[in-house]
Amino acid sequence: MTSTGERYWRRTLHEFGTLPGLRGKYGNEGDPDEPARFTAWRGLPRFPLPTPASRLTDGLSELLHYTYGVSRLELGPLAMWPYHRLVPSARCFFPTELYCWLPETGRLPAGLYAYDAAHHALVLVRAGVAVDALGAAVGADLAGADCVLVFASVFWRTAFRYGDYAYRLCAQEVGMTVGNALLVAGSQGRHGHVHHQFVDADLQRLLGLDWPAESAMSVVALYPGPRPMLAAPARPPVIEPAATGFLDPRTCGPLIEIDAASRRTDLAIRSTLDSPAVEAEPLTVPNLADVLRARRSGGPAFNPVRRPITLHTVEEIVAPALSPHVSDAVAPGACPPVACYVWAITPSDGEPGIYRLQDGRLTPVRRRGTLAGRLRSSNVNYRTANFVAFLVADQEQAQRRLGDRSFRVLNQEAGIVAQRICVLAATRSLAGRVHNGYPAAEISAELGLPTAWQPLFQIVVGTAGPSARYQMPIPFVGGAR
Ligand SMILES: Cc1cc2nc3c(=O)[nH]c(=O)nc-3n(C[C@H](O)[C@H](O)[C@H](O)COP(=O)(O)O)c2cc1C
Structure with a gap:
């Protein structure tokens, strides 16, 4: 018996040519029900960020802009996709959503924010959250982090065209955005810890995500100063999985299945993958x-x-x-x-x-x-x-x-x-x-x-x-x- 994961691996790597989404069977750009590229954050407190400097200074505005900001507009008869960001995205659908936890800083209250890239602003989605709440979700002590980034995928933005194949693109794009965040944070003199393992329902509840339409995919805790070692796991809470929300099951059945099968309800078992260790300075890119x-x-x-x-x-x-x-x-x-x-x-x-x-x-x-x-x-x-x-x-x-x-x-x-x-x-x-x-x-x-x-x-x-x-x-x- 093959598992959900194995089936999805096979389907999206070896049978992708036969998937209806890749044969143009679903939606297309310009359709009346094409999803918007950017979330409209309405009715929540918003905090415009200062214009990012053209160089990578150590500010929050620069961190967010250079990680996942809007970088250029393409116009002209051959411009198929107008909006481009600092990270690539298949057909510029940008399913990745960037959230961050911040301690109380100046005019910003402590809490969880969404990064509204279209307006270069922060939107407060939950006030008063302590970093321990995120630490409990990822099963690690995050004390000392001065910012915790959470990367989620809004699947329909890509799935409206690609159907269930979208999960592969969404996972790849979260990874690329995480990679960019690490580069940007590194240039700012910060260091990031990537957490793939977390109690999904905990993050979902904290951020108010409408799962399975939107799912938390990765967490990056950012620390000031030199690269520290991974924090020791703390005892995580055990949480029941949340009830299923809406994502068109006619086109996204296997997508919902693979994301549901990926979810963790506890972090008791932690395995790692084999990979060689090397002595290397963290990667930095001049300018x-x-x-x-x-x-x-x-x-x-x-x-x-x-x-x-x-x-x-x-x-x-x-x-x-x-x-x-x-x-x-x-x-x-x-x-x-x-x-x-x-x-x-x-x-x-x-x-x-x-x-x-x-x-x-x-x-x-x-x-x-x-x-x-x-x-x-x-x-x-x-x-x-x-x-x-x-x-x-x-x-x-x-x-x-x-x-x-x-x-x-x-x-x-x-x-x-x-x-x-x-x-x-x-x-x-x-x-x-x-x-x-x-x-x-x-x-x-x-x-x-x-x-x-x-x-x-x-x-x-x-x-x-x-x-x-x-x-x-x-x-x-x-x-x-
Ligand atoms: C995960 C991923 C998969 C992609 N797959 C394809 C592809 O199969 N064919 C293609 O022509 N472009 C593909 N692209 C390229 C994107 O369409 C391209 O990055 C996008 O137009 C953004 O352009 P920019 O990086 O110049 O802003 C892919 C990009 C990503 C991130």
Whole structure:
């Protein structure tokens, strides 16, 4: 008997070509009932945030803006999706919702807030919450955190088009947003702890989430100062699962099933995934604010301009992306539980072929190996791209140790790495295009993966060409501070 999680893994990785949502059977952009990209927070106290500085100073306004703010508006006949944020999102649907817990600071009362990115404001969803309430939900002592970020998914925003496949996209995007938060917080001199394990109903109740339409997916506690070790687990409360809310079951049955199967009612058993530990400084990216503004996915049709780069440059982009962050998915000091393979298409100094990142170096797996015949896409030109990164993980081990929650945990951990690759590519003026249209079984065979491993992310990296889309940055009225 296969579990809900195993069925969902198979369905969304190996059978996704047959899913109705991917065959355009559901809603489309422009339909009258297309969901809004942004939550309209009405009737709750709101606190406008100061204009974020154009550099990454240590303020809350900068933390929230650079983590998940609106960054540009695209106009013109070829602009399919007008709103862009500092993290990519499939078709710019932005299902991730960012909340934060704050202690009492100046004019802000202590409590839980939603980040209203469209207005760059905080909306108080629950006043007077102490950090201990969040600590009880994640089963950890969060004393000392000066901000706790909670990432949730509003599934229908993506599911209206993709149906139950949306859960995969939502988990990947939460991971990328978490990855971005860690980068931004790191540039501010803070350090984050990622918590994948928590009592879902506790967070749901605290934030007033309408589950299963919206589900809490990840928690990142931010601490001032150098990277501390993971806090020891405290005794968690045991809470009954909440009653089911509404999400169109005709198109989202398996989505509701996998999210329900992922939920934890207690944290008595805590398992981690195997991953090597390395001595490494936390990843920091110089001039991160500028780099994040410049980050691009390459437009609806990504037809890169040829601009050869060396294999060493490829290495400089992918290797730091796997450096450790503090996460309850792995032992302290361990790297994210994913491995990276690279198809180097047009290196200027070495052989094209398939490489594996091992101990920070690209090691050939298959010289002259090529995926050209296997990867076909109507909207990405692989021939002029520089390289494709594949993030792969041991799905069977994750399923054994973390049960059905493994789907979101692995996709979120891989998402952290994916966002780092996109950002590090941007430091070299390269666009990084996350693209899920790859034949997972064929890719696994070509990379020589053991059967337990699965490719979770494909990122195509190349130089974006000129475009008829007017890409207008959201201006900074406040200027440099
Ligand atoms: C999880 C995820 C999956 C994606 N899948 C695809 C895909 O299958 N095909 C595609 O062309 N683009 C895909 N994209 C790219 C997005 O459409 C793109 O990031 C979005 O248009 C935002 O562009 P920007 O990053 O330049 O703002 C994906 C992005 C994400 C985050």
